[in-house]
Amino acid sequence: MVWQKISIAILLFYVAVLLQTSFFSYFALFGANPDLVFIIFFLLAFFEKKSAYFSSFILGLSAGFFLDIFSAANLGPSIVLLGIFGLLIKKTQNLLQNSSDNYPFLYFAPLFAIFLAAYKFLLAFATKMPSDMVFSIIYDIILAAVLFYFYKKYFNPEDNRQLSLFNK
Amino acid sequence: MPALKNFSVNKKNNSLPKILIGAAVFLFLVFLLNIFVSPVKNYIYAVSYPIQKTFMAAGISSSNFLGSFLNAGNFAKENQDLKNKNQMLLSQIAALQSIQQGNQAQSDISATCQNTGYKFVMAGVTGLDNDILSLNKGSADGVAAGMPVISGQNVLYGKVIKVYKNFSDVMMITSKSSNVIIKVQNSDATLPEVSGMLKGKGGLGAFLDMVPAASAINSQDILVTSAIDKSFPKDLLIGQITSKSQNDQTQFQRAEVNLFLDVKIDNLFVITNFKNKD
Numbered sequence: 001m002v003w004q005k006i007s008i009a010i011l012l013f014y015v016a017v018l019l020q021t022s023f024f025s026y027f028a029l030f031g032a033n034p035d036l037v038f039i040i041f042f043l044l045a046f047f048e049k050k051s052a053y054f055s056s057f058i059l060g061l062s063a064g065f066f067l068d069i070f071s072a073a074n075l076g077p078s079i080v081l082l083g084i085f086g087l088l089i090k091k092t093q094n095l096l097q098n099s100s101d102n103y104p105f106l107y108f109a110p111l112f113a114i115f116l117a118a119y120k121f122l123l124a125f126a127t128k129m130p131s132d133m134v135f136s137i138i139y140d141i142i143l144a145a146v147l148f149y150f151y152k153k154y155f156n157p158e159d160n161r162q163l164s165l166f167n168k
Numbered sequence: 169m170p171a172l173k174n175f176s177v178n179k180k181n182n183s184l185p186k187i188l189i190g191a192a193v194f195l196f197l198v199f200l201l202n203i204f205v206s207p208v209k210n211y212i213y214a215v216s217y218p219i220q221k222t223f224m225a226a227g228i229s230s231s232n233f234l235g236s237f238l239n240a241g242n243f244a245k246e247n248q249d250l251k252n253k254n255q256m257l258l259s260q261i262a263a264l265q266s267i268q269q270g271n272q273a274q275s276d277i278s279a280t281c282q283n284t285g286y287k288f289v290m291a292g293v294t295g296l297d298n299d300i301l302s303l304n305k306g307s308a309d310g311v312a313a314g315m316p317v318i319s320g321q322n323v324l325y326g327k328v329i330k331v332y333k334n335f336s337d338v339m340m341i342t343s344k345s346s347n348v349i350i351k352v353q354n355s356d357a358t359l360p361e362v363s364g365m366l367k368g369k370g371g372l373g374a375f376l377d378m379v380p381a382a383s384a385i386n387s388q389d390i391l392v393t394s395a396i397d398k399s400f401p402k403d404l405l406i407g408q409i410t411s412k413s414q415n416d417q418t419q420f421q422r423a424e425v426n427l428f429l430d431v432k433i434d435n436l437f438v439i440t441n442f443k444n445k446d
Contacts, residue, residue, distance in 0.1 A: 018216055018219055018220055018223055019223055020297060021220065021295035021296065021297040021302070022221075022223035022224040022227055022294075022295050022296070023223040023224065023226055023227035023230075024227065025224075025227060025295070025296035025297065025431065026224075026228055026230070026231035026431070026432065027227070027230075027231060027234075028371060028372060030371065031369075031370060031371015031372055032371055033297065033298070069208070069209055069212055070295065070297065070302075071298070071300070072300045072329055072330045072337035072339070074202055074205065075201050075202050075205045075208075076198045076199070076202065080194075080195070080198060083194070128345065129298065129300075129343065129344070129345055130344040130345070130370065132344075132369075132370040132371045135371070
């Protein structure tokens, strides 16, 4: 079941990286393009069970592989960074206080912003190819928020306390 | 991998050496992958090319549609601006005739490349990400790292930084890592030549820097590549100054630049024999 899920995720990362490097290149906002692969990786890792270190790690490796393949940099920086981030996302979630909603947006948004900023900073350091951070992070948070609620509504309905509150 | 399964904050374990060994093996595997990265990337690019091309076409048409939709509210203002501009242009026709010779220089740039004997390889754009363009021509077509990339109108796009068998990556002049020595093309030949540095600022933007404070630059001035920069042929079109700023504490002035490059372009040209001329 885990490997089936990971296989689907790998396919999703492949389509996402193709979209990121072609379709979404023409939807720049103040020069920033959406990091679709990172957003999907973070969403999938975030919604994994809190003990699912291994699958989060594999998700990070897969997403990083496609990002490295479709970048001018050597193979490695994104694979290593996202692999580590997959573990760190789960560890951070375990350190956070439990609530009736296991995956609240209140946890998702700041975690996403911190991990994305760290990723961009470390990637720029590793590849010596700095990119624009501020608008990129804002753009990505907006897109990630939309995908967060979409995912929660359609793929994680049993843990949907926050959406129920909105609907009332 | 068992080490990873045991990686939990809630469990006390002695798996640190296992984790360290796992990490070392993992890093070694990543290092090994780099030995085969060129054929792997080339193969994946070749498989993905038709899909990317379709996505790119969809992206261009969607962004054009969205752009026209978003600008619909500005049509009235745009119309008035165009009327004003038209009147201004009519009054300037006489003046333009006197600098016809200056305009002629721009159209002569095409001939410059031909006269200098540069060879070109036409390449299709297959992708764009973080100011890096991907082209569908590689080492099999004679493309090599460091070669300049231009459009059919002699607009400079950047230079090749990575080459695979059938594909290559181009660092655009808008990349934060890009610095191009330029000269300001002045219609008045009596004025001294003004040089500066075009620095990429990421997000498909660039600005002009390192222009001596004493030098005269104006908005609408055209920027072209300078012969001083050995990375590119001289007199390739870059952009037009839109506004300038000067900091009293520095001896240089800066300017915003409207670049001529268009990311919605289908085909570009790689100058394959420029490096040999250095």
